[in-house]
Amino acid sequence: MAYYLGIDAGGSKTYALLSDEHGHILGKGRSGNGNHQTGAEQAAFSIREAASAALAESGLRLDQVRHTYLGLAGADRKTDYDILHPMIQGIGFTRYTINGDTMIGLRAGTDRPYGVALICGTGTNAAGRNRQGRHYQCGGFDYMYGDFGGGGALNVEVFRTVIRAWDGREAATLLTAPLLELLGYEQVEDMYNDFLDHGKGVPLDAARLLFPAAAEGDAAALAILHRQGMELGKSASAVIHRLDMEQEVFDVVLAGSLLTRGDQGWITSPIRQAVIEAAPGAAIVTLSTEPVVGALWSALESDGITISNDIYGQMRTYQEFEHIPTTTRQE
Structure with missing residues (x-):
């Protein structure tokens, strides 16, 4: 039997999910901030803790895992990977792939091997992959470099x-x-x-106070959320145009807590309008499972396993992390 591990490390939490080759969940783990850009030592601690919890629950050792796929916030440029590879190897991973967390959100939200993903959680990010396998990321840094929004803004x-x-x-x-x-x-x-x-x-x-205020018609809250949607729509359009996807049929997957938990169209409506204008054949999909599922599927695929309908069915709506306690690191 072969075993696979998926890890989703974001700016506020890190999730790990371990399965066998048939997609049966054997272990899961949770920790805190896993973004090395806000502290490599803390990120390494969180990734190690989440992975260790998943391994402990499964009764497996890390050397028994055939492949680990890590979707990491902050995995944006070569300078990031120059930090991340030694960090991940220092934890003990030897058979692994690193990619940005936007791409595991995309993988978790669509059955196609291509599409666009928008993240709006602690920060914002936009990325896509076209039919030819070409990848483009737009943003994911901060306000000075063109971004707006996310919980941290x-x-x-x-x-x-x-x-x-x-x-x-x-x-x-x-x-x-x-x-x-x-x-x-x-x-x-x-x-x-x-x-x-x-x-x-x-x-x-x-940031979450915006949603109940908007529901009561507060003009200021509505304006902030609308601006967030407009900015994410511009990012989606930029990815679509850069990857020449205007005539394609694909999914635009919305991920991140500000898009999946609380929004009632204040953010998503401007996104939808921008996407339709850029690519009329595109569909907006709100992610209904944890992005870490996309990391796990990618781990299986990295070892040549095709994700079957049975695996999709088992994990499409996987949401079992909120009840796992997170350990607070003691300095």
Whole structure:
């Protein structure tokens, strides 16, 4: 029997999923931030911890795994791979493939070997592969390099919107009360001064406050989410045009918690419009399983195994990670 391991390492969590050659899940693991761009030591710890948990649950050793496929946030350029290969080998992996986390989201969301994927989680990313196997990534860095949004930017948008409403530059917003509750303040002025005096940062969870406010018609929340959709639509269009996919039939897979958990069309509607204009034959697909499933399928395929309908059926809606505790690293 052959065994395979898929790993999805993102900016806030890392998942590992282990199966046999028939796609039967034997082990799973979870840890924290796995993006080396925000700390290689922490990323290595998270990847090792998640993989070790999956191996422990299965009763297997790492040297018994035929192939590991790692979808890693921050695996963008040669300079990243120059860091990642030694890091992954240092953990003990010898038979492995590294790719960006956008591509495992794409693999998890479509039955075709080509298409486009958009991620909107802690950050944003867009990438695609055409019929000829040519790959292109658009963005995935930060605001200075053309990106907008993701939880690591929309949290700041929420905070500054509340500040601007408080100081009179914008109209009142429904974001104010939930942000104060989240951060533990009675008044905006107290929050404002405390953050200024102590150099505090806004937690990622603040981005999620946009969805209930938008559902109640808050103009500021709706504008932020619409801008996020417009920006992701531009990224999708750029990938489509760069890969000459305008006349193709393919899926645009939406992944990341801000697209799959909470959005009611505020972000996805502008994306859909941009995609239709760029490639009328494309279909928008919201990822219904964890992207780590795409990493596991890619691990099997890297060893020459074709993903059967039975394997698709077993794992298409796999969602069993939220109940796995995450260990907090002690420095």
